[in-house]
Amino acid sequence: MPRTALAAVHDGRGNRLEIKEIQVADPGPGEVLVRLGASGVCGSDRHVLDGEWNLPSPTVMGHEGAGTVEAVGEGVTGLAPGDSVILSWYYPCRRCRACAAGKAWACTGTRAPECLLPDGTTRLRDGDDVVYPYLAVGTMSEYTVVPESAAVRIPSDVPFDVASLIGCSITTGVGAVVNNARVPAGSSAVVVGCGGVGLAVIMGLALAGAHPIIAVDTAEEKLAAARSFGATHTLRAGDDVAAQVAELTGGGADYAFEVIGRVETIETLPSLLAPGGVGVLVGLPPEGAKAGIDVLELAEAGKTLIGSNYGGAVPSLDFPRLAELYLAGKLPLDSLISHRVRLDEVNEAFDAMRDGTRTRSVIVFD
Template identity: 40%
Template sequence: MARAAVLHAVGDEALDLRDDVTTVDTGPDQVKVKIKATGVCHSDLSTLTGVLPSMPPTVVGHEGAGVVAEVGDRVTGVQPGDHVVINWTPDCGTCAECLRGEPYLCMTFIARSFSEPNFRLGDGVPAFGMAGTGTWAEEVVVPGRGVVKVAEDVPFEYAALLGCGIPTGVGAAINTAKVRPGSKVAVVGAGGVGLSVIQGARIAGASTILAIDPNEAKHPVAKQFGATHTATPDDLDQTKGLLTGGAGFDYTFEVVGKAAAITTAWNATRRGGDVIVVGAGAADDDWTLNAFSLLFDGKSLKASLYGGCDLKRDIPLFVDLWRAGKLDIDSLISRRIRFEDLNDAVAALRSGDVIRQVVLFD
């Protein structure tokens, strides 16, 4: 039996924190991982509210790291005792997206996660894992391709963030946008992923990085991670004028998940510049633009799913950047908490008072 945080119905205010949950048996192509640390991400909140789809009862959580406990007969590359990061979008290696070199678009295992439960509650009821994972549990069973080995000197709470927040943000800058040295960047939203975008832009050599957030308390934090300037949406036009002569930014990242934020990003971008959508928005939150502007402004609108990352390639890169002192992971962690604090952590996430909270399991 293990502890796990279960969502019984979309919209529930509180999670059911249980200690009677078990995983399904480890299949020949699967791995069982004992979770040591798991992040509390805004996408988890989106699952609770229904913005992201789920199959209740659902064990929440998707950003985690731990130790391999069991491996199936056909699994290669990892063995019991290895430290691993959970990859919530594992690549199958054979679909069209994988063969095109776009593993972050692979839907093979994500699709299965809506029909194949990977937990059982104490009364025998099957439960699904968020995105096929469910890292707010002490143990998970995931596809063998759903773990990435990480060096043992990487603290588990750091490794957990390598499973979502850091690749989504840093990857958006270096993989999706391919920010060029000396360019001017704006980031709409200075939450955990937004701060990772800022770090990615800094690492890529951007000369100007503007953090845009209505909460001015986040502005000093954004500068800590590499923003050269800050602004609220209300004073964005004036700031754009001061920093770009009114032309706009080369790259603007939307990291909120709202149509209104995409509009803000679009208006902040220069003609011929790139608008990169990173935030996960709701299916009924439509964004519109007139056809004339779409063509004659010459701007490109790009989606950045999972930061365009191949975690097998990019996690070692992020670890090297961390070791070199160029990627600040520790400062992204607002609080280290226990399992029993998860409902309080969700409340703090709703209020926007934290960057990243990390659950540490015993």
């Protein structure tokens, strides 16, 4: 029987979300019905709302979510009603070459970017009209239906607001450090951009034993947050950052992470690196953005630029690991959440993100 759910829906026009009632069908074969406990408010959602990325619409926004399994479809064997789960916004097909190689983040068989389930449909409706769940999860809704591979069981004592962030920003940030860059202990690192994902990168660097850890941002409150999560030095953007990084590290950082997605900062990333250093592109720019890099300088100095998608994560492995690290006190994720909001406060949360006045907002469902 279809049920109703309140959801934050984008009609494809403007940057505002409408809170409206939608219908959510029962899960089909291989699918899971989840009652959401929390949903993060993430910059990737803002890219869509601000017209920088294109999606089918109308769309239930949200891709950082955690909640409780309510029901499972035929053939689901790894989950049961009552399980606590984190949702993965890039569900793996588990059959393609990338999945077989342990690279779930590079899966070529998923239909998540189309906002579709594996059979090419969705379980969401607004009357007779199809509604698309963002990245096939649509977490800004009281209920959602996802493929079994998109729901990862975690310990029930991890709060849903914390768990929701593991679904994207924490995995993306920490994973960029430990999976993509594989930063050795004692390496120097600089992080450009101290929003939610940037702070997760800093937490990952602290976890890996990097030193020094240099944080760069324009907002003093974000730099203060960076210090609380493990940054040893903070710099205001625009204050000849490359020279200051060189002074603090003795010639440039071993690793530099760009976590904004701005062409201007991406272009400066090589200047922050020591010879042989590695720059990691974590921030996501608008579609079609191009950056200019001094290729000769990059080659002669033996510097490397790598892309990081979803922190190089295998959610079925990384989500539980990160949850256990949180429970062990190794990742202070509670402190990352500056505002817990209701679903009907979501537009204000995005406005605050645009203004840079919050660390992280999380929607908490009753």
